[in-house]
Amino acid sequence: MLEIKNVSKNFEKFKLNDISFNLESGYIMGFIGPNGAGKSTTIKLIMNLLKKDSGEIKIFGKDHIDFEREVKNRIGFVYDESYFYEDLTINQMKNIIAPFYKNWDEKMFSKYIKDFNLDYTQKIKKLSKGMKMKFSLATALSHNADLIIMDEPTSGLDPIFRREILDILYSVIQDENKSIFFSTHITTDLEKVADYITFINNGEIVFSKSKDEVLESYGVVKGGKDLLDGDTRKEFIGIRETNVGFEGLAENPQRLKKIFGSEILIERPTLEDIMIYSVRR
Numbered sequence: 651m652l653e654i655k656n657v658s659k660n661f662e663k664f665k666l667n668d669i670s671f672n673l674e675s676g677y678i679m680g681f682i683g684p685n686g687a688g689k690s691t692t693i694k695l696i697m698n699l700l701k702k703d704s705g706e707i708k709i710f711g712k713d714h715i716d717f718e719r720e721v722k723n724r725i726g727f728v729y730d731e732s733y734f735y736e737d738l739t740i741n742q743m744k745n746i747i748a749p750f751y752k753n754w755d756e757k758m759f760s761k762y763i764k765d766f767n768l769d770y771t772q773k774i775k776k777l778s779k780g781m782k783m784k785f786s787l788a789t790a791l792s793h794n795a796d797l798i799i800m801d802e803p804t805s806g807l808d809p810i811f812r813r814e815i816l817d818i819l820y821s822v823i824q825d826e827n828k829s830i831f832f833s834t835h836i837t838t839d840l841e842k843v844a845d846y847i848t849f850i851n852n853g854e855i856v857f858s859k860s861k862d863e864v865l866e867s868y869g870v871v872k873g874g875k876d877l878l879d880g881d882t883r884k885e886f887i888g889i890r891e892t893n894v895g896f897e898g899l900a901e902n903p904q905r906l907k908k909i910f911g912s913e914i915l916i917e918r919p920t921l922e923d924i925m926i927y928s929v930r931r
């Protein structure tokens with residue numbers, strides 16, 4: 651569905667450095683990383699809203715620029731900023747967007763407007779951040795897209811609606827020919843719905859793996875400070891020390907179990923643990 655191969659983009663003070671990852675059909679991939687890591691830049695490059703300096707991006711097996719029109723017809727896109735004309739109503743804006751899509755489904759759109767409690771006659775500028783996001787989601791989901799790409803779709807949404815969105819996304823990929831790629835800071839959302847996680851830090855991909863593989867290959871290790879010395883510290887990706895002991899993230903924690911035995915406790919990490927320890931070191 652989506653192939654990113656050795657893609658780079660240089661800004662004056664930031665480099666998206668030779669990134670690669672793939673997303674197959676039938677799956678949800680979450681894209682995580684700290685502020686300024688390069689998530690929006692990557693998404694803009696995929697959508698050709700920014701020009702890449704080098705590398706290859708294929709969507710549905712086709713070059714994303716050579717086949718831009720065809721490819722975009724099959725993408726549902728949700729951007730983190732509102733790109734609507736603020737003075738128009740929801741209905742007027744919809745009338746502008748709908749003709750761009752070959753498979754626009756008016757019934758589906760009207761169902762989402764109703765489900766999301768939106769009002770056709772309301773002006774975009776009068777919508778709250780969450781309502782704008784709902785409108786954006788309604789348009790992205792109303793033209794039978796095969797690939798949904800979203801930049802932080804759940805930011806600004808309350809937990810109840812967020813859960814509703816996650817359920818909708820989950821139902822979309824029950825059709826095995828569809829996929830979803832979205833960036834988020836809310837890693838617990840990904841623990842619920844994502845099949846794959848791609849983690850970007852400082853313009854580089856740290857990993858792009860199945861969620862289960864990610865959560866199984868790391869461990870949060872807890873123990874007494876006396877266990878830490880120059881050598882044992884090297885076993886950890888990141889360590890947090892307190893007065894009484896330490897907590898650290900390690901890859902392949904079973905190796906540490908062999909070294910320390912019952913002196914340490916190993917817990918399953920959350921995606922947030924993995925992100926924080928990897929970024930802070």
Ligand SMILES: Nc1ncnc2c1ncn2[C@@H]1O[C@H](COP(=O)(O)OP(=O)(O)OP(=O)(O)O)[C@@H](O)[C@H]1O
Nearest residue numbers: 661662663664683684685686687688689690691692
């Ligand atoms: N058009 C641009 N010109 C110059 N630098 C840019 C441009 N767009 C983004 N950047 C820089 O690229 C880096 C990555 O930004 P990007 O928006 O991709 O991060 P992000 O991971 O989406 O962050 P956030 O989680 O805060 O949304 C930042 O340092 C930003 O300042």
